[in-house]
Amino acid sequence: MSLLDPADEQALFALLADTDQPKVVADAKGSWHALHARGIALDGVVADPSLAGYLCRPEQRSYDVGSLAQRWLGIDLEALSAPQDDQPQSAFDLESLADDAPAATALAAARRAAVLLPLQRALEEQMRQRGVLDLYTDLEMPVAATLTGMEDAGIAVDDAVLAARQTELDARVTHAAEGAFAAAGHELNLSSPKQLQTVLFDELKMPKTRRTKTGYTTDADALASLYVKTSHPFLEHLLEHRDAIKLRQTVEGLRKAIAPDGRIHTTFQQTIAATGRLSSTDPNLQNIPARTEEGMRIREAFTVGDGYECLLTADYSQIEMRIMAHLSGDEALIEAFRSGEDLHRYVAAMVHGIGIDEVTPQQRSHVKAMSYGLAYGLSTFGLARQLGVDTAEAAGLREAYFARFGRVHDYLEHVVEQARRDGWTQTMFGRRRYLPDLNSDNRQRREMAERAALNAPIQGSAADIVKQAMVDVAESLTAAGLRSRMLLQIHDELLLEIAPGEADAVEELVRTRMSGAATLSVPLDVSVGRGATWRDAAH
DNA sequence: AAATGCACGTA
DNA sequence: CGTACGTGCATTTT
Numbered sequence: 001m002s003l004l005d006p007a008d009e010q011a012l013f014a015l016l017a018d019t020d021q022p023k024v025v026a027d028a029k030g031s032w033h034a035l036h037a038r039g040i041a042l043d044g045v046v047a048d049p050s051l052a053g054y055l056c057r058p059e060q061r062s063y064d065v066g067s068l069a070q071r072w073l074g075i076d077l078e079a080l081s082a083p084q085d086d087q088p089q090s091a092f093d094l095e096s097l098a099d100d101a102p103a104a105t106a107l108a109a110a111r112r113a114a115v116l117l118p119l120q121r122a123l124e125e126q127m128r129q130r131g132v133l134d135l136y137t138d139l140e141m142p143v144a145a146t147l148t149g150m151e152d153a154g155i156a157v158d159d160a161v162l163a164a165r166q167t168e169l170d171a172r173v174t175h176a177a178e179g180a181f182a183a184a185g186h187e188l189n190l191s192s193p194k195q196l197q198t199v200l201f202d203e204l205k206m207p208k209t210r211r212t213k214t215g216y217t218t219d220a221d222a223l224a225s226l227y228v229k230t231s232h233p234f235l236e237h238l239l240e241h242r243d244a245i246k247l248r249q250t251v252e253g254l255r256k257a258i259a260p261d262g263r264i265h266t267t268f269q270q271t272i273a274a275t276g277r278l279s280s281t282d283p284n285l286q287n288i289p290a291r292t293e294e295g296m297r298i299r300e301a302f303t304v305g306d307g308y309e310c311l312l313t314a315d316y317s318q319i320e321m322r323i324m325a326h327l328s329g330d331e332a333l334i335e336a337f338r339s340g341e342d343l344h345r346y347v348a349a350m351v352h353g354i355g356i357d358e359v360t361p362q363q364r365s366h367v368k369a370m371s372y373g374l375a376y377g378l379s380t381f382g383l384a385r386q387l388g389v390d391t392a393e394a395a396g397l398r399e400a401y402f403a404r405f406g407r408v409h410d411y412l413e414h415v416v417e418q419a420r421r422d423g424w425t426q427t428m429f430g431r432r433r434y435l436p437d438l439n440s441d442n443r444q445r446r447e448m449a450e451r452a453a454l455n456a457p458i459q460g461s462a463a464d465i466v467k468q469a470m471v472d473v474a475e476s477l478t479a480a481g482l483r484s485r486m487l488l489q490i491h492d493e494l495l496l497e498i499a500p501g502e503a504d505a506v507e508e509l510v511r512t513r514m515s516g517a518a519t520l521s522v523p524l525d526v527s528v529g530r531g532a533t534w535r536d537a538a539h
Numbered sequence: 540a541a542a543t544g545c546a547c548g549t550a
Numbered sequence: 551c552g553t554a555c556g557t558g559c560a561t562t563t564t
Binding site for chain 3 (some may be wrong): 032189191192193194195214246247249251253267272273274275277278279280281282283284286287372373374375376377378379380381382383385386444447452454455456458459460463491
């Protein structure tokens with residue numbers, strides 16, 4: 001039986017022949033644009049990133065052709081393909097298809113290829129029905145092309161800097177381990193939660209911490225609170241060891257990832273995050289340390305490459321809060337952004353009914369935590385824990401906050417309510433997230449889905465806007481004939497490599513395109529920095 | 540060898 | 551008892 005009718009076969013051949021036309025496919029690894037990156041247009045359009053979790057079986061988040069074919073065409077590719085040791089990972093993995101590959105292998109590959117065109121039709125129809133076809137063609141497809149360029153460019157890394165950091169961290173790890181062993185009275189594996197629990201709770205008789213599935217937590221927060229209670233030197237050394245060993249493994253991973261061209265080429269995943277964000281792997285360049293001095297010294301290793309003038313970072317200020325102001329339509333919060341005052345001081349002044357000059361640093365930081373917690377569905381209990389105050393005080397803060405910013409509260413409730421009714425949430429650009437657990441009988445699952453529901457439109461709209469900005473920036477760079485290029489996206493930040501003499505023009509262009517990527521009822525502020533290293537640029 | 544759990548880095 | 555990720559290690563399961 002042929003899976004392909006003659007018309008499909010002809011269309012497939014046309015598709016294969018047209019190498020200029022960008023084609024995106026979900027291959028066996030869930031990697032979208034990899035094929036496009038290599039200039040191999042051997043595939044059809046089969047998936048859309050915003051369809052995570054419902055084009056495939058709900059419990060499954062991958063987009064492999066097999067499961068898509070199963071769900072949308074009722075074709076079981078596995079059953080059609082005889083198991084083969086040398087079966088390629090996907091139909092498009094041409095290099096693994098040796099000339100003398102067994103006929104059955106070639107047949108299996110052909111079947112996977114053959115299914116693509118009907119699958120493309122089925123999925124496009126789904127996207128059309130769900131109102132996300134434009135999102136796919138006008139945003140995700142251009143983003144895929146942009147990502148290809150960013151991956152190919154990579155970012156220059158100074159291995160000498162990393163080597164120096166590694167030597168320092170080796171010493172810190174050794175020293176901390178020796179101190180910990182002395183304090184414990186014996187050696188142990190400091191990376192083993194199990195062994196740590198024995199030492200902390202059995203040998204040293206410390207008070208029990210929060211429970212995990214397998215025992216008691218030894219996370220940094222818990223260790224810090226144990227240190228407050230016991231002042232035991234073992235805890236100091238352990239925390240120091242944790243910190244140093246984590247940084248060391250980050251540095252080691254980065255060094256291993258340096259390509260022969262002296263640059264690191266990450267892979268951006270476009271179809272993983274349920275909210276529409278990108279993710280970064282091999283290595284993950286979206287979680288390079290930034291908050292501590294030691295972390296910033298790792299960022300010093302990311303440098304401007306030969307033939308370029310500097311790095312430029314551009315990030316959105318408080319983009320999620322701005323989206324919340326826009327989506328909720330809360331006039332007070334909108335005014336807070338329009339005022340040009342320090343946001344958190346302004347909000348704190350409103351919450352406490354005092355003048356902006358009377359806001360204490362602690363009031364500001366508490367209100368800041370509250371504001372950020374809102375978008376995550378932070379509970380009163382969680383807020384209290386984070387601020388180190390009792391739940392009554394946290395509840396009071398929450399009440400005062402919503403007394404001034406009531407529309408925010410109403411909006412968040414409305415989002416969840418509508419999601420429960422529709423089964424999905426929606427971003428500003430129409431990206432959906434399906435949340436079947438909103439009607440779960442299991443309270444924990446249901447409440448987790450509720451937090452996800454109120455977060456998804458906010459995080460997801462931010463992702464939409466940044467993606468739009470990326471497409472616009474890339475288009476403007478090309479249109480202006482500039483040689484500067486985008487290298488990384490870190491959720492609300494873009495990092496570019498600036499060609500000689502282009503810095504001012506690119507900064508202007510990036511500011512314009514980023515702040516104009518969407519029109520909100522509050523301005524989209526962008527802050528820009530330049531420097532020879534990532535650290536220096538991030539100012 | 541593969542899966543799971545914990546811990547921790549980023550936005 | 552705060553969302554979204556990726557990675558490495560230890561440990562358990564297959």
